Amino acid sequence: MLLLCCMALLDARWKLFLFARPWAAAAVLALGTAYFLVWDVAAIAAGIFLHRESPLMTGIMIGPQLPLEEAFFLLFLCYQTMILFTGAVRLWHHRGTLRRKGEQS
Template sequence: MTLLYLALLLASIGCMVLLDRRFTLFLWRAPRRAAATLAIGLAFLVCWDLAGIAMGIFLHTPNEITTGLMLAPHLPLEEVVFLLFLCYLSMVLYEGSLRVFAVRSSRGRGSGAGDSRAGSPRSGPSREHTSAPGREAGS
């Protein structure tokens, strides 16, 4: 019984928090709404697990990489932390995908269709599109 799996899960959540914070995707965009969404998603998945445990579908067997802390019969602490990570990952991927698609669709309508950085919310003007007054770009 070790903390290895729990530590890896918490490190993964930490990485997601850093991405979320950097790009303001989920928790930092609307903290109350995000917390409610995570709580509802986690509650649903825990209930799903408990139903699976009651039907004998999900079982836990002791191993060397988990803590051995059980929140209920066959429901280890790591399972709940994993489900939290799964919910958080899903929401960060969803919000990130929406942002990528919005940038791509706005780029397709704009003049910067050939520049991969055009329309990026965090990029400044690119050198290819910057020219001195009275001169055309590229001449």
């Protein structure tokens, strides 16, 4: 949860994703997280993923063999990916702008 807050602070500072286009970004996050949750459920049904008890986990399950922490992890994974992607695109465009200004002088 703390890492999600840190990602949100980065996003707010640079307006990279949720703070740039809130509705579109929320839809992307929801769809991405849902996609990976469905993937996890399929892997659990196939016997690939199994939940093991740990004292570091809440113990709250949102489905058979699917802990609450997995949903937060997938949300963080999607958010982090979009922050990295939009940040890289912005940096790429910024470098291109600087390069063009250097060619004009």
